Amino acid sequence: MNDDLIKKMANLLLSKAKMLEIHCPTCKIPLFEKDGKIFCPSCNYVFNQETKVEEQREKHVEKEVVVSLEPLDVLTMKEKELFEKLKREKNLKRIILILKALKLIKELKG
Ligand SMILES: [Zn+2]
Known part of the structure; x- marks a missing residue:
């Protein structure tokens, strides 16, 4: 100096x-x-x-990724969501789609 x-x-x-x-x-x-x-x-x-704030935001996102769910947990979560959707759904086409998705999830989960 x-x-x-x-x-x-x-x-x-x-x-x-x-x-x-x-x-x-x-x-x-x-x-x-x-x-x-x-x-x-x-x-x-x-x-x-602003750059610093942006960096912190990115770090925060990384943290969320780290605590990501196991694939099987994701399937179970989606299954629950679909069942909830199915309860409210009135459109026949969409009901069929949801049922197809649920069938796929069941297959994936084995
Ligand atoms: Zn300097």
């Missing part, structure tokens, strides 16, 4: 910029926040908060 950078960071702090716990991926120095913008005082890298 050179003197210019230290001076710059000191000036930023004096101008009410906030030093954050997030570090610049390039310079490994703390990022600053001012006027809702997060940036690196050294390389002027701008931290995109």
Whole structure:
């Protein structure tokens, strides 16, 4: 860290910029926040908060995939859903479709 950078960071702090716990991926120095913008005082890298939110969302989706059901559980679940549908269904064509689907599930489950 050179003197210019230290001076710059000191000036930023004096101008009410906030030093954050997030570090610049390039310079490994703390990022600053001012006027809702997060940036690196050294390389002027701008931290995109939206990207971070997006990443977190993706991680969340991954977690859901990890706790995915066993194939047999999925079939049982679908079977239940179809039975529920069948109870309410009045359309003959759709009733036949549901029954066919249920037959297939039964076959798959063995
Ligand atoms: Zn930087």
